[in-house]
Amino acid sequence: MTDDYLVRVGTLIRDARRHKKLTQSELAEALQTSQSAVARIEQGKQNLSLETLARISEALDTEVVAVASSTPLNLRIEGGRKLSGEIDVRTSKNAAVACLCAALLNKGKTTLRNLARIEEVNRITEVLTSIGVKTRWLPDSSDLEIVPPAQFDLDAMDETAARRTRTILMFLGPLLHQFDRFKLPNAGGCDLGSRTVEPHLHALQAFGLDVVASHGYYEAKVDSSVRPRKPIILTERGDTVTENALFAAALYDGETVIRNASPNYMVQDLCFMLEKFGVRIEGIGTTTLRVHGVPEIDVDVEYHPSEDPIEAMTLLAAAVVTESEITIRRVPIEFMEIELTLLEGMGMKYSLGEEYVSDNGKTRLVDLTTQPGPLEAPKDKIHPMPFPGLNIDNLPFFAVIAAYANGATTLHDWVYENRAIYLTELTALGVRVQLMDPHRVLIEGPTRWRSAEVMSPPALRPAVVILLAMLAAPGVSVLRNIYVIDRGYEQLDTRLNKLGANIQTFRDI
Known part of the structure; x- marks a missing residue:
């Protein structure tokens, strides 16, 4: 097996074990091996024979390899947790x-x-x-x-x-x-x-x-x-x-x-x-x-491709709705200035470090530390424009931010006729969303968040917005079929967990 394939299989085994509510030690006992061997398998650092895969499948009551191609990946999120620490923005x-x-x-x-x-x-x-x-x-x-x-x-x-x-x-x-x-x-x-x-x-x-x-x-x-x-x-x-x-x-x-x-x-x-x-x-x-x-x-x-301003906005929105102080490193500031100016107008406070240069030798980066606090809805609607205006892909994140803020916020997504509709999925989590037309939504905050089970919409940014709302909602939520999120984010669940989130992947078996 290639190293990449071993990592993917290891992740599947880990997810299946967690779904069965087994510890690594308990799985090791069923396989008659050591806990450290199970840890190596789940990290993709252990070669696996067909016999070993068969034994693991039997112990977990699932066909480990077959599941990868046939069963959608889901997320189970325990919301209402504060985040803390530092996280790097990945490349775009x-x-x-x-x-x-x-x-x-x-x-x-x-x-x-x-x-x-x-x-x-x-x-x-x-x-x-x-x-x-x-x-x-x-x-x-x-x-x-x-x-x-x-x-x-x-x-x-x-x-x-x-x-x-x-x-x-x-x-x-x-x-x-x-x-x-x-x-x-x-x-x-x-x-x-x-x-x-x-x-x-x-x-x-x-x-x-x-x-x-x-x-x-x-x-x-x-x-x-x-x-x-x-x-x-x-x-x-x-x-x-x-x-x-x-x-x-x-x-x-x-x-x-x-x-x-x-x-x-x-x-x-x-x-x-x-x-x-x-x-x-x-x-x-x-x-x-x-x-x-x-x-x-x-x-x-x-x-070296430069860092992703949309991921930076994702992490910023996560900090806002969970009322958390985190440091987001390697933020491409030139492509975040309008977003940050809008947030300042809503009352957000944050601090910026000294600028430095991305590995491409061109793009300006900063480290940004969020400060939790109340926000007020903006007086004007929020809408995207070509750069240097508000990025079209960052607009949906203002939906979950607006749900946190006090007052009514209008978002106008004039480019895509379906994306505003997908934002109405936030109602399952307690958000008051009114669809004004296929391009505009009115969101009234603050939200009394509640946990829910939601099918991921077939659009990347609205799907992540629902994930962020689930981080804010106390209790356990489920987001189903997250392939669209994996299209644009690398191990987002794992990286948020390092900040204190509790997100588990699982597949229906």
Whole structure:
């Protein structure tokens, strides 16, 4: 068994043992082994034979390996506990997927350092591996090594993995340089309503790409004689749209001007990585990018994606609703300033340490310590805007913060028509939520929290918001089928437990 597989199996065994309410010593007695041996197994540090797996399955009354692929993972949360201590912000999910797609441009070896080991990354690496890319996690690290083949085998693509992530759409920009015709499965990921791909197609038309959506696929045709003759004006200041345009421009041997570009954190990370590839980019962090592409990229490169402002906001919201003092380290402050200003206006107090630089050498970080205290609802509605405004992915966290605050708060999620609806799931936990229309909710606080059992909604951030509300609610709550959370967060339950939470994973057997 590989080390990664042993860790996953060990986690399954631990979860099944806890579900059976057995201690490690009790399981060890049933297996006629030592408690330390069980501990090694659960930590993924012990090789396992089929015979051993069979004995463990019998002792736990479950098929350990079969459960992994067939039974959803759930969380059991004992709420009402204070948090304390320090926690690091992990590297960004959205920067990770952009950098993984950028590796398709490079004929050399790309090594991504301290990458977020999340399900979204797993799905993309499965797709990459299926088309001939060699990927491997370097020993005892979260560093991913990526080596491309001489030619991608798109016919062998793992469509199951591809359809589970919207990131597959970001293959359009890299692949248009390498094929006259190709097809990609329709994109999946979070269910956030109808999300048109038209802005992507409009941006890539300047490079000769024509796409028709048909029978579950994007059918792409490329006219390599077409090149940008004027600035590309993006019809949507979207992050992935900007990234696709950057992929296309990187291998165009000339200057491409991209206007109405997103200056958001993951786009900046992508630009910094492309610069390591030899691409020169002017205007990083602004809405106008001048990209001086190159005819070929064939270099061995390593890159450190920066920290995730959405995870930083998640941890901040956890501290607010549990009325806890914690120190959140490695906060990318440039991408949190509006959120913190809004919270200050609601009465939140916190302290910031001195700034320092992320491992990418660019992004500014600080350590932030929260101070518990009452909050008041804001006088104006809270709504997202393109960077440097309030991040669209941080808006849902204000729902659980508003539930804690005194007064009525209106959230306006004008981008996604489904996400506001998912926030109404908070009513099960005692939150007074009024759905005003598919884009707006009115939340009245403070909340008399109560425990509940809730099915995780099919959208990442609303699912985490429900988890945070369960941390605030006294008693035991259950959040079912948390795959969507694992798409964007690495071991969030384990890391919150280190701060004093009590979250247990289990599977229905």
